[in-house]
Amino acid sequence: MLFNETTTLEKESTVTTQSSSTYSTIQSQLGEQAESLLSHTCSTISKDRIHLPGSDYVDRLFINTDRNQRTLRNLQSLFGHGRLANTGYLSILPVDQGIEHSAAASFAPNADYFDPENIIKLAIEANCNAVASTLGVLGIVSRKYAHRIPFLVKLNHNELLSYPNQHDQTLYGSVKQAWNMGAVAIGATVYFGSPDSRRQLWEVSQMFAAAHELGMATVLWCYVRNSGFSKDGVNYETADDLSSQANHLGVTIEADIIKQKLPEVSNGYGAVKFGKTDKKVYDSLTSEHPIDMTRYQVLNCYAGRASLINSGGDSKGSSDLGEALYTAVVNKRAGGSGLILGRKAFKREISEGVALLQSVQDVYLCDQITIA
Numbered sequence: 001m002l003f004n005e006t007t008t009l010e011k012e013s014t015v016t017t018q019s020s021s022t023y024s025t026i027q028s029q030l031g032e033q034a035e036s037l038l039s040h041t042c043s044t045i046s047k048d049r050i051h052l053p054g055s056d057y058v059d060r061l062f063i064n065t066d067r068n069q070r071t072l073r074n075l076q077s078l079f080g081h082g083r084l085a086n087t088g089y090l091s092i093l094p095v096d097q098g099i100e101h102s103a104a105a106s107f108a109p110n111a112d113y114f115d116p117e118n119i120i121k122l123a124i125e126a127n128c129n130a131v132a133s134t135l136g137v138l139g140i141v142s143r144k145y146a147h148r149i150p151f152l153v154k155l156n157h158n159e160l161l162s163y164p165n166q167h168d169q170t171l172y173g174s175v176k177q178a179w180n181m182g183a184v185a186i187g188a189t190v191y192f193g194s195p196d197s198r199r200q201l202w203e204v205s206q207m208f209a210a211a212h213e214l215g216m217a218t219v220l221w222c223y224v225r226n227s228g229f230s231k232d233g234v235n236y237e238t239a240d241d242l243s244s245q246a247n248h249l250g251v252t253i254e255a256d257i258i259k260q261k262l263p264e265v266s267n268g269y270g271a272v273k274f275g276k277t278d279k280k281v282y283d284s285l286t287s288e289h290p291i292d293m294t295r296y297q298v299l300n301c302y303a304g305r306a307s308l309i310n311s312g313g314d315s316k317g318s319s320d321l322g323e324a325l326y327t328a329v330v331n332k333r334a335g336g337s338g339l340i341l342g343r344k345a346f347k348r349e350i351s352e353g354v355a356l357l358q359s360v361q362d363v364y365l366c367d368q369i370t371i372a
Helices: 002-038 057-062 069-079 097-114 116-125 135-139 175-180 197-214 240-252 268-272 279-285 290-299 320-334 350-365
Strands: 090-095 130-134 151-154 185-192 217-224 257-260 307-311 338-340
Touching (some): 057 069, 069 217, 090 116, 090 151, 090 307, 090 350, 116 130, 116 135, 116 350, 135 151, 135 175, 151 175, 175 197, 185 197, 185 240, 217 240, 240 257, 240 268, 240 290, 279 290, 290 307, 290 320, 307 320, 320 338, 320 350
Parallel strands (some): 090 130, 090 338, 151 185, 217 257, 307 338
């Protein structure tokens, strides 16, 4: 008995030491922003007004929904896999950029990723919750890997070979094809604010209904796109209020998970002088602090009943780790559910990509980084 007690104490001491070391590393990477991000308390929307991630997330928030048992099982498979299993947080590797941004722009930095199997290997090595990619990428290796890591099949895409390019999404496959390859979830994009957004919204709504019927979870790439939303050199597509309204539209068509860019500016409605808002949004529901702006995004995901995961953004080289940790800290402290990070990980050697993804996961595993 004494031996067991001593062993337990030693394990607890080791975990505490590791957590402190992780926290110190994150502080160092955040640099001069560390104090503002790690000590901030939301005085706008308090954390007790939103539904927070946790080990019981699926049971607590989805058990009373209209999702069927198969969908609940697949949601639990998603939240129950990988290094963040059963924490309520998600670390997803997305690699659909071969279509969205061109294969050359995406994979030339590391040509190994022209081979889809290496994409799956990166997600497995990094112990991610899931890998998100195209019908072709996942389909060509599905028999070997669909049982080893949850598949999230992205079904619609833009592409950069049609000229002139436009903000539109085209279906590249069907819900049934994703289901046949053993996917646990489907994903799709709507470019809210674009000329074709209403057609996209209807198409994706029908896809999500079919996916839920077959028992798959649904993830919406929920982006604002309109050249008219840029004013005086500032792009308000990532404004807290406009992106949050996109989130609200996304959960309306029953997206279980919302993928959204981290907000960078405030009061997009005021800048573009279009749409309707309320003065209280800017006076008391949000502020110019990134955690407060992201908390407002969570609020618009039915107060956290649908998960908010933020995008990792493009690779810029040496600053990638610091930027990824910044996004993860903001997302977690705001009440979000994780990161979907791709280019920063796969535009480098696999060992470096694994290390970066796991550094992001460390943010969600670090008890010292709390909800603001």
